[in-house]
Amino acid sequence: MQTDYRNREKRRRAAWIAFLILPPLAMMLTFVVWPLLSALSAAFYRWDGMAQGEFVGLKNFADVLFGDHFAALTWRAFRHNLFVFFALFVVQNSVGFLLAWFIYREPFGFRFHRVAIFMPVILSTVLVGFLWKLFLDPNFGLINQLLDMVGLGGWRQPWLGQETTALPALVLANAWHWVGFPALVYLAGMQRIPREILEAAKLDGCNGWQMLTRVVWPLVTPSTTITLTLLFIGAFNWFELPYIMAGLDGSPYGSTDVLGLYFYRTAFGNQTAGIQDFGHGNALAVLMFLFIAAVATVITQYLRKREIAL
Amino acid sequence: MLAGIQTKPIVRRTLGKLALALFAAATAFAAPVQAQAEDITVWSWRQEDKAAYAKLIAAFRKHHPDINVKFEAFEAANYNTVLSTALAGGTGPDVVQVRAYGTLGVGKPDYLVPLDKTTVPEFANFPDSAIAAETMRADGKLYAVPLASQTMLIIYNKELFEKAGVTPPNTWDELVSVSKTLKDKGINPFGNGTATAWQNETIVGALLSSQIGVQFEQDVMAGKADFTDARFVGALTKLNEIKDYFAPNFSGVDYAASQQLFAAGRAAMFAGGSFEIANFLRQNPKLKLGLFPSPVAKAGDPKLVALYYDGGYAINAASKKRDAALKFLRFVGTPEFGTAFSNELQNISPIKGVAFENPLLKEVATLNQSAMSYIMLVNFRYQEPTGSVLLQSGVQKMLAGKATPAEIGAEITKGIATYYAPFKK
Numbered sequence: 001m002q003t004d005y006r007n008r009e010k011r012r013r014a015a016w017i018a019f020l021i022l023p024p025l026a027m028m029l030t031f032v033v034w035p036l037l038s039a040l041s042a043a044f045y046r047w048d049g050m051a052q053g054e055f056v057g058l059k060n061f062a063d064v065l066f067g068d069h070f071a072a073l074t075w076r077a078f079r080h081n082l083f084v085f086f087a088l089f090v091v092q093n094s095v096g097f098l099l100a101w102f103i104y105r106e107p108f109g110f111r112f113h114r115v116a117i118f119m120p121v122i123l124s125t126v127l128v129g130f131l132w133k134l135f136l137d138p139n140f141g142l143i144n145q146l147l148d149m150v151g152l153g154g155w156r157q158p159w160l161g162q163e164t165t166a167l168p169a170l171v172l173a174n175a176w177h178w179v180g181f182p183a184l185v186y187l188a189g190m191q192r193i194p195r196e197i198l199e200a201a202k203l204d205g206c207n208g209w210q211m212l213t214r215v216v217w218p219l220v221t222p223s224t225t226i227t228l229t230l231l232f233i234g235a236f237n238w239f240e241l242p243y244i245m246a247g248l249d250g251s252p253y254g255s256t257d258v259l260g261l262y263f264y265r266t267a268f269g270n271q272t273a274g275i276q277d278f279g280h281g282n283a284l285a286v287l288m289f290l291f292i293a294a295v296a297t298v299i300t301q302y303l304r305k306r307e308i309a310l
Numbered sequence: 311m312l313a314g315i316q317t318k319p320i321v322r323r324t325l326g327k328l329a330l331a332l333f334a335a336a337t338a339f340a341a342p343v344q345a346q347a348e349d350i351t352v353w354s355w356r357q358e359d360k361a362a363y364a365k366l367i368a369a370f371r372k373h374h375p376d377i378n379v380k381f382e383a384f385e386a387a388n389y390n391t392v393l394s395t396a397l398a399g400g401t402g403p404d405v406v407q408v409r410a411y412g413t414l415g416v417g418k419p420d421y422l423v424p425l426d427k428t429t430v431p432e433f434a435n436f437p438d439s440a441i442a443a444e445t446m447r448a449d450g451k452l453y454a455v456p457l458a459s460q461t462m463l464i465i466y467n468k469e470l471f472e473k474a475g476v477t478p479p480n481t482w483d484e485l486v487s488v489s490k491t492l493k494d495k496g497i498n499p500f501g502n503g504t505a506t507a508w509q510n511e512t513i514v515g516a517l518l519s520s521q522i523g524v525q526f527e528q529d530v531m532a533g534k535a536d537f538t539d540a541r542f543v544g545a546l547t548k549l550n551e552i553k554d555y556f557a558p559n560f561s562g563v564d565y566a567a568s569q570q571l572f573a574a575g576r577a578a579m580f581a582g583g584s585f586e587i588a589n590f591l592r593q594n595p596k597l598k599l600g601l602f603p604s605p606v607a608k609a610g611d612p613k614l615v616a617l618y619y620d621g622g623y624a625i626n627a628a629s630k631k632r633d634a635a636l637k638f639l640r641f642v643g644t645p646e647f648g649t650a651f652s653n654e655l656q657n658i659s660p661i662k663g664v665a666f667e668n669p670l671l672k673e674v675a676t677l678n679q680s681a682m683s684y685i686m687l688v689n690f691r692y693q694e695p696t697g698s699v700l701l702q703s704g705v706q707k708m709l710a711g712k713a714t715p716a717e718i719g720a721e722i723t724k725g726i727a728t729y730y731a732p733f734k735k
Contacts, residue, residue: 049415051416051417051418052398069694069695069725136562138562158563161504249699249703251507252505252706253710272507272508273691274699277694
């Protein structure tokens with residue numbers, strides 16, 4: 001009787017667990033695993049636009065990595081992604097950290113600042129993209145007009161129209177949009193630090209800068225793991241903002257071209273210039289996925305270890 | 311509904327089964343009734359044309375009251391994907407709106423029914439270049455009845471020209487002096503900017519065609535010339551002479567901003583496509599517009615516009631109603647359709663004998679008599695790197711002062727040489 005009851009309990013429990021796991025598992029299989037596998041298989045064929053041709057093995061991968069025309073664009077886009085990652089690390093994550101420290105010390109009006117800093121994060125990227133495109137307009141844009149007003153009219157630039165400023169301008173717009181996120185994560189990390197530690201440090205004669213670099217920064221490393229990993233994934237998947245602000249071609253003349261744009265216009269075609277090429281597009285997508293997954297894993301593993309070491 | 315009613319499990323189960331049966335029956339009845347032989351479906355990427363098509367279809371039904379036409383439009387950006395997916399799955403509409411050139415946007419020839427002058431005698435109403443546009447590159451067969459043509463030319467604001475006391479230029483030197491006069495009088499000569507990549511190709515077509523010339527295009531297609539040719543590079547050089555008359559800070563002015571400049575009457579000229587005319591007039595109905603073709607190098611040279619065809623109607627090879635679909639295609643080839651199409655949609659039908667109501671469209675149709683191809687779209691947009699990609703970024707770079715015309719010519723040639731045999735040396 002007793003075992004019967006137990007078995008029944010076990011079965012009920014198993015059924016309950018299955019009930020909880022199966023729907024999300026089915027979702028994952030349908031919307032994540034299946035597309036991934038089909039993208040992988042598509043990358044091994046030649047395609048006429050969206051029409052599948054013959055099996056070509058690894059040719060598409062070789063083309064996008066080393067081929068005549070594709071490789072130059074792939075590596076240019078990759079370099080741009082790298083730049084975006086490092087630039088965002090400086091202007092988005094580091095500024096986020098400083099902002100968090102600023103708010104953590106609860107200066108006058110910190111509640112307002114906390115909301116103000118986070119506010120842009122809830123805006124849609126499309127909106128932010130259009131807004132910044134207007135701000136950066138060379139003739140009517142807010143930025144150039146502000147420069148005029150403060151007597152720096154000589155610094156006026158067609159920001160999105162020249163090679164040297166276009167990508168940095170996009171990075172700044174992105175940082176403006178997202179800086180609230182690392183700020184919030186760091187703030188939460190700081191608030192988890194026991195007050196006694198900070199008080200002890202103060203008693204030992206730490207000044208503000210020492211407190212920040214020697215005490216707070218090491219203690220918020222778990223937050224760094226999160227923000228850095230997400231920043232890496234975001235920087236290498238970057239698509240919406242450059243698409244809206246610089247177009248599918250990465251205007252001007254490819255100086256804002258990133259892997260996301262290059263993948264998209266290769267696979268799905270650029271109505272105003274290109275053709276559809278699903279094979280090479282999918283090869284790019286698969287390589288991007290593998291690269292991002294591999295590096296993100298390494299980053300998290302390494303930083304986790306560092307968290308424990310500290 | 312049954313909540314609160316005490317029911318024994320058996321009753322509940324029976325009710326459940328009953329409900330299931332009812333549901334199944336309801337779905338069965340709701341399933342589409344097998345379509346009549348006379349119903350045909352047309353797919354298009356022109357959602358904005360839906361209302362106009364109701365009229366065009368009504369005109370068709372006057373001739374064929376036994377055929378119902380259902381017009382379904384999809385978002386333009388996703389159309390090719392939706393269509394290719396349907397065609398690959400052996401479904402899709404009876405009549406397909408296809409793109410022009412290359413693979414007509416469908417990928418493979420097997421998806422469409424080949425046509426010729428015996429099945430569609432109305433092809434006689436079209437110029438050869440229009441028919442060539444709907445021929446698939448893979449097998450050289452004709453698959454669609456052409457729909458519209460687009461022309462690259464210069465649109466100008468008549469009032470601003472009058473105000474500055476200038477008239478439309480014939481030669482390139484006149485264009486430069488007209489631009490200078492306008493600028494001296496405080497009027498932006500051109501609304502054009504170069505921040506949107508494809509606008510750079512448009513600018514070349516609209517401004518330089520007369521200097522590039524039909525002969526150059528023929529030589530390129532015959533393998534006798536490439537893009538390092540003096541005719542092409544020389545024309546690009548001219549663009550550097552005129553760029554100072556583009557929108558202020560043109561390298562940062564995108565397509566939308568340059569359209570606004572012109573539509574708001576803040577620029578006197580716009581180097582663009584005939585498709586802008588309807589746009590400009592919708593944004594500012596008070597505009598008085600005039601048109602002129604690309605200025606010539608020296609007086610007496612032929613004045614050219616750059617022309618391409620845009621879309622056509624084809625029959626899905628999987629369609630079970632080919633006869634009805636063919637009747638629709640033959641109607642699309644008539645001057646009656648061409649006239650209604652042009653006047654309803656402010657587009658230019660390539661059909662001979664179309665009567666345009668809009669004098670501007672009539673003028674474009676006249677200018678089209680002396681045209682060269684919009685060269686990259688028509689001839690080199692079937693493999694990467696496309697001529698369009700190379701030309702667009704090249705000209706953008708050149709106008710930013712980062713490359714010379716000769717370098718651009720060489721880059722374009724090198725890119726196209728990766729798949730175009732005559733350029734391989």
